Amino acid sequence: MAAVAPTLARRIARPGMLPLCSRPQAWGRAARQSPGLPRAPSLLLTQRRAFSNNKILVELDEGSGIATMKLKSPPVNSLSLDFLTEFCISLEKLENNRGCRGVIFTSAIPKIFSSGLDITEMCRKSTEHYAEFWRAVQEMWLRVYGSNMVTVAAINGSSPAGGCLLALSCDYRIMAENPKFSIGLNEAQLGIVAPFWFKDTFVNVVGHRVAERSLQLGCLHSAPEALRIGLVDELVPEEKLQDKAAAVIAQWLALPDHARQLTKSMMRKLVLDRLVAHREEDIQNFISFITKESIQKSLHMYMEMLKKKKG
Numbered sequence: 001m002a003a004v005a006p007t008l009a010r011r012i013a014r015p016g017m018l019p020l021c022s023r024p025q026a027w028g029r030a031a032r033q034s035p036g037l038p039r040a041p042s043l044l045l046t047q048r049r050a051f052s053n054n055k056i057l058v059e060l061d062e063g064s065g066i067a068t069m070k071l072k073s074p075p076v077n078s079l080s081l082d083f084l085t086e087f088c089i090s091l092e093k094l095e096n097n098r099g100c101r102g103v104i105f106t107s108a109i110p111k112i113f114s115s116g117l118d119i120t121e122m123c124r125k126s127t128e129h130y131a132e133f134w135r136a137v138q139e140m141w142l143r144v145y146g147s148n149m150v151t152v153a154a155i156n157g158s159s160p161a162g163g164c165l166l167a168l169s170c171d172y173r174i175m176a177e178n179p180k181f182s183i184g185l186n187e188a189q190l191g192i193v194a195p196f197w198f199k200d201t202f203v204n205v206v207g208h209r210v211a212e213r214s215l216q217l218g219c220l221h222s223a224p225e226a227l228r229i230g231l232v233d234e235l236v237p238e239e240k241l242q243d244k245a246a247a248v249i250a251q252w253l254a255l256p257d258h259a260r261q262l263t264k265s266m267m268r269k270l271v272l273d274r275l276v277a278h279r280e281e282d283i284q285n286f287i288s289f290i291t292k293e294s295i296q297k298s299l300h301m302y303m304e305m306l307k308k309k310k311g
């Protein structure tokens with residue numbers, strides 16, 4: 001962990017402190033700037049502002065109000081505690097900037113959007129660590145799923161499990177049309193179970209039947225199959241992905257913010273409220289589950305399998 005990271009992590013995770021997401025988000029928050037006419041971002045003569053931390057590059061186009069958050073945590077953008085902390089801090093900065101109205105999530109790592117939760121964070125750690133880690137996973141989801149901004153995932157690589165959850169939490173998903181890239185909630189293949197809020201988010205995107213089959217089998221769907229089942233909204237050639245994502249956001253931002261935001265809130269509130277109401281219980285469930293010896297063995301075997309595949 002980098003020198004400053006424990007402080008940042010505690011800021012999100014320390015029990016007793018207000019979690020960042022306790023501030024009202026998509027529900028009960030004032031609308032952002034009036035949208036004005038839809039404008040193609042590439043035609044604007046505008047200033048770009050960039051900031052970054054160790055793992056995420058953020059660029060804000062002040063003319064269009066569209067930011068890009070590029071995940072850059074080699075080798076595979078796994079969602080470690082440090083990564084999740086930096087992610088939430090970057091997203092909070094954008095949420096607090098009233099000039100920012102939309103965010104594109106994409107990857108700076110070739111062929112990988114995100115490899116999901118960092119498995120090493122779930123192996124042979126202390127109960128305190130598991131609690132801190134799981135609170136950070138919850139925080140990421142609450143922030144993205146509950147965001148007032150328009151959110152688009154530009155999925156330029158494979159995106160299993162937690163990586164898929166990040167994409168599912170956005171308003172729209174565009175994937176590079178490479179059949180080698182796959183996406184899905186493959187937890188069952190690791191011998192673990194996607195928690196209820198992963199499942200609810202998935203069901204809200206693809207429907208109950210498709211979600212049930214896919215979750216039970218731990219499916220990773222190729223890009224064309226992901227389009228067929230509605231897991232992603234469209235496929236485009238990789239070189240067109242970023243422009244397409246900006247064009248989609250511009251289209252969504254052409255609507256009055258308050259109407260879009262209230263509609264989003266109405267569609268997502270039940271699922272969000274369920275986790276907010278049961279957050280501590282969910283952390284305890286995670287700890288009881290992950291500390292089982294059989295689960296630790298399954299995770300260990302899965303990591304070994306990843307290493308063997310490489311060698």
Ligand SMILES: CCCCCCCCCC/C=C\CC(=O)SCCNC(=O)CCNC(=O)[C@H](O)C(C)(C)COP(=O)(O)OP(=O)(O)OC[C@H]1O[C@@H](n2cnc3c(N)ncnc32)[C@H](O)[C@@H]1OP(=O)(O)O
Binds near residue numbers: 115119290303310
């Ligand atoms: C009753 C209910 C109670 C609720 C209980 C809740 C239980 C927990 C729920 C948890 C929810 C979500 C879980 C997850 O997100 S788990 C993560 C799932 N991810 C995966 O399965 C992806 C695994 N990785 C891959 O398939 C491939 O690595 C890749 C992403 C396709 C990339 O392939 P590649 O060939 O380019 O790279 P590779 O050589 O495989 O990997 C490079 C190194 O990175 C390591 N690594 C890969 N993924 C992860 C990861 N997710 N975490 C940590 N480390 C990872 C890999 O081991 C290589 O390391 P090294 O170089 O060998 O040291």
